[in-house]
Amino acid sequence: MKKILIARPLPKEVTEALKGCEVTVREETAPLSGEEMRAALRDYDGVMPTLGDAFSAEVFADVPEPRCKILANFGVGYNHIDAAAARAAGVEVTNTPGAVTDATADVAMTLMLMSARRAAEGERLVRSGAWEGWHPTQMLGLHLTGKRVGIVGMGRIGQAIARRCHYGFEMQVSYFNRSAKELDFPATRVESLTALAEAVDVLVVAVPGGGETRHLIDETVLGAMQPNAHLINIARGDVVQEAALIEALQAGRIGGAGLDVYEFEPQVPQALRDLDNAVLLPHLGTAAHQVRVDMGLMAVANLQAFVDGSTPPNRV
Ligand SMILES: NC(=O)c1ccc[n+]([C@@H]2O[C@H](COP(=O)([O-])OP(=O)(O)OC[C@H]3O[C@@H](n4cnc5c(N)ncnc54)[C@H](O)[C@@H]3O)[C@@H](O)[C@H]2O)c1
Numbered sequence: 656m657k658k659i660l661i662a663r664p665l666p667k668e669v670t671e672a673l674k675g676c677e678v679t680v681r682e683e684t685a686p687l688s689g690e691e692m693r694a695a696l697r698d699y700d701g702v703m704p705t706l707g708d709a710f711s712a713e714v715f716a717d718v719p720e721p722r723c724k725i726l727a728n729f730g731v732g733y734n735h736i737d738a739a740a741a742r743a744a745g746v747e748v749t750n751t752p753g754a755v756t757d758a759t760a761d762v763a764m765t766l767m768l769m770s771a772r773r774a775a776e777g778e779r780l781v782r783s784g785a786w787e788g789w790h791p792t793q794m795l796g797l798h799l800t801g802k803r804v805g806i807v808g809m810g811r812i813g814q815a816i817a818r819r820c821h822y823g824f825e826m827q828v829s830y831f832n833r834s835a836k837e838l839d840f841p842a843t844r845v846e847s848l849t850a851l852a853e854a855v856d857v858l859v860v861a862v863p864g865g866g867e868t869r870h871l872i873d874e875t876v877l878g879a880m881q882p883n884a885h886l887i888n889i890a891r892g893d894v895v896q897e898a899a900l901i902e903a904l905q906a907g908r909i910g911g912a913g914l915d916v917y918e919f920e921p922q923v924p925q926a927l928r929d930l931d932n933a934v935l936l937p938h939l940g941t942a943a944h945q946v947r948v949d950m951g952l953m954a955v956a957n958l959q960a961f962v963d964g965s966t967p968p969n970r971v
């Protein structure tokens with residue numbers, strides 16, 4: 656009977672769904688240590704890892720002929736797994752596209768509204784007891800309706816964000832993507848990221864993480880943004896050069912930032928935490944029970960196909 660390791664506690668609907676195999680659920684919420692990852696590759700036929708489980712080339716190199724044949728990632732982003740090294744080691748990688756899309760787009764909109772309308776700052780003011788009452792020039796933010804939004808990475812989540820912006824807020828949508836997209840809503844493709852940054856009121860980052868996109872949003876892109884524009888990142892922390900972002904926010908060179916992810920997650924620099932013009936969420940993109948069940952069942956479907964000897968549906 657095949658042995659499967661689920662690397663984190665998950666809802667019962669997920670952990671009890673796999674059939675015809677022996678399932679171990681690791682009870683800790685912290686990422687797998689290097690030794691745990693090596694043991695997982697050695698001792699299990701399949702593993703359901705997740706964010707933070709850094710299956711690097713070194714980890715694969717230390718286990719030359721792994722018993723494990725599939726890493727069924729819980730989550731769509733799999734930049735914590737060296738997919739090329741996995742493939743070379745004969746380990747298939749799958750992910751959970753689609754299950755995360757709407758929830759993550761909703762958090763992008765939450766951040767967009769919070770940053771533009773200074774909601775976190777306002778909440779801190781009320782909680783501090785220092786609020787002295789409404790007046791016409793108090794805490795004026797950016798009115799989103801009709802503004803220009805630029806989407807960096809017009810994939811599933813990028814499109815879900817763009818739809819919300821277009822239909823919900825009558826915003827004009829532009830985007831930067833590796834290739835042009837056929838879209839069912841109006842949007843203009845811009846071939847230069849800097850030109851997109853310069854042209855919008857809100858720039859939203861929705862590309863996958865990894866070597867190719869590391870620091871895609873660097874000081875040049877941030878420098879091109881308008882002084883009242885907001886940067887929203889729901890993708891991966893290292894897509895944005897965090898030090899350059901902190902400088903831009905400190906100097907007031909951009910209006911604000913709404914972040915769900917961080918370059919050295921879960922470390923969030925004190926300088927960022929000190930800034931009133933930064934809205935900071937703890938990677939909440941998919942944090943809803945129903946979404947986590949859907950993601951889990953998708954990862955289970957990939958594992959179940961492997962256990963049953965068929966092709967997993969979501970190979971990366
Ligand atoms: N904050 C969260 O909780 C959360 C939740 C889900 C996903 N995510 C992140 O969001 C990412 C996107 O998810 P998705 O389902 O929309 O993926 P997707 O593959 O559907 O979309 C990614 C888009 O980015 C484009 N792209 C890739 N590299 C690019 C580059 N170098 N330059 C320009 N465009 C590029 C692709 O062509 C594609 O259109 C995930 O990989 C994950 O890292 C975060």
Ligand SMILES: O=C(O)[C@H](O)CO
Nearest residue numbers: 706730731732755941
């Ligand atoms: O990539 C993903 O799916 C998220 O970041 C984890 O929920």
